[in-house]
Amino acid sequence: MFSLMRSLWEVFRHAFARRVTVQYPEQKAYLSPRYRGRIVLTRDPDGGERCVACNLCAVACPVACISLQATEDEHGRRYPEFFRINFSRCIFCGYCEEACPTYAIQLTPDCEMGEYKRKNLVYEKTDLMIDGPGKYPDYNFWRVAGVAIGGKDKGEAENELAAADLHSLMP
Amino acid sequence: MMPNLFPLLVIVVVLFVVLNLSAGLIWVERRLLALWQDRHGPNRVGPFGLGQIVADSIKLFTKEDWIPPFADKPVFVLAPAIVVATALISFAVVPFAPGFVIADLNIGILFLLAMSSLGVYSVVLAGWSSNNKYSLLGGIRAAAQMMSYEVFMGLSLLGVVMIAGSFRLTDIVEAQRKMWFVIPQCLGFILFLIAGVAETRRLPFDLAEAESELVAGFHSEYSGMKFGMFFVGEYIGVILISATISLLFFGGWLGPVLPPALWFALKTLFFICLFILFRAALPRPRFDQLMSWGWKVMLPLALVNLLVTGAVVLARR
Numbered sequence: 261m262f263s264l265m266r267s268l269w270e271v272f273r274h275a276f277a278r279r280v281t282v283q284y285p286e287q288k289a290y291l292s293p294r295y296r297g298r299i300v301l302t303r304d305p306d307g308g309e310r311c312v313a314c315n316l317c318a319v320a321c322p323v324a325c326i327s328l329q330a331t332e333d334e335h336g337r338r339y340p341e342f343f344r345i346n347f348s349r350c351i352f353c354g355y356c357e358e359a360c361p362t363y364a365i366q367l368t369p370d371c372e373m374g375e376y377k378r379k380n381l382v383y384e385k386t387d388l389m390i391d392g393p394g395k396y397p398d399y400n401f402w403r404v405a406g407v408a409i410g411g412k413d414k415g416e417a418e419n420e421l422a423a424a425d426l427h428s429l430m431p
Numbered sequence: 432m433m434p435n436l437f438p439l440l441v442i443v444v445v446l447f448v449v450l451n452l453s454a455g456l457i458w459v460e461r462r463l464l465a466l467w468q469d470r471h472g473p474n475r476v477g478p479f480g481l482g483q484i485v486a487d488s489i490k491l492f493t494k495e496d497w498i499p500p501f502a503d504k505p506v507f508v509l510a511p512a513i514v515v516a517t518a519l520i521s522f523a524v525v526p527f528a529p530g531f532v533i534a535d536l537n538i539g540i541l542f543l544l545a546m547s548s549l550g551v552y553s554v555v556l557a558g559w560s561s562n563n564k565y566s567l568l569g570g571i572r573a574a575a576q577m578m579s580y581e582v583f584m585g586l587s588l589l590g591v592v593m594i595a596g597s598f599r600l601t602d603i604v605e606a607q608r609k610m611w612f613v614i615p616q617c618l619g620f621i622l623f624l625i626a627g628v629a630e631t632r633r634l635p636f637d638l639a640e641a642e643s644e645l646v647a648g649f650h651s652e653y654s655g656m657k658f659g660m661f662f663v664g665e666y667i668g669v670i671l672i673s674a675t676i677s678l679l680f681f682g683g684w685l686g687p688v689l690p691p692a693l694w695f696a697l698k699t700l701f702f703i704c705l706f707i708l709f710r711a712a713l714p715r716p717r718f719d720q721l722m723s724w725g726w727k728v729m730l731p732l733a734l735v736n737l738l739v740t741g742a743v744v745l746a747r748r
Contacts, residue, residue: 267712268712271467271708272467272712277469278469279469280470
């Protein structure tokens, strides 16, 4: 009986406690920078596309919501011809971000993407592409990759030794 | 002409106030529960979320009113009406202010008790006609619970009746001019409060509904406005029991400065809030605990209270 009275009193005291509710549209809950929300495609610090259309994200995706088509530009540099994410399927697991070898695909702390029509949830490349480098401001895949690409030859990448001249290799 | 119209006016006012209040209690209950659970509750629709009442009513009225094919149709339809009807009829004897009462019966308390006992038919019939084992279990529990708690509910009131010397509610209120009956009848008040919660099937004693055990008990199969009727009936019951407590133990409309009807409303509102606090704070007892508590503790206490009050009343005569 005493415990009942005490719990009545304790519950009554909560009338003066601080509210835990976040009044959502006016106040917003803090989402950490690594929050897994809307997916974006980022660019190099130079402004070029990071995505090399390797298809690893599409393979890693458990719900197969990413579809893309690879193509090459005049320098032999790969990029996606189209890149499509169906957000009505996406479960925001972040596996695509983990799979990406070039930090191109990233998840952002934005989760307000409600739509009235389902087809509006299919985001094309123009919807996904952002202008900045996202969470990795200084990373440029093409500058560290050891492949010859328009304007940069083998051995010219950052932290890369000059290519060995096979014909001059003498014991 | 005017004397004949006055009772009609009273009936209309009472119906209007009670029905609107019982709808409004949906909002009051949700806001208060939220208050005690560190939340805000419905605060989006209209000022303070008051539009929630309208929104809920529209939703209940426009929902599909479905009768399951396996149900006993006439009884199924009748059951929700009984709970609202009996609760509303009980308000016939409740005096809101001096002279403002529909029927000032000389057996007012007995009428109240009789009507609240009839209310249990609604639950039992609903449980039976739903043809669903969870509903039936809820109905059986309701029947047993009502039976046990009705007994000492009546007995706990007899102390008040003995001191006031009348079953008429207006006489009982007038007899509290010197002192509220809650002071000499403290035990009777506590017993009646517990029985009242059990009688309205509110949360510490909502074993007939028990959503964690019996889906929703007796109203599992109900939808739309039939479900709404049970809801409204429950809230009218809460208002009725709160009004009865304030009439019998807290001097009804008696009080300084403020007008009598306002005093009565304030006291009733206080007990409605207490009912909601019970819901927010107390856990539901097991069924056998409920029964043994009722028969082994409350009933003897009510009898002792009755005997002592009787002896005191006799000795002082």
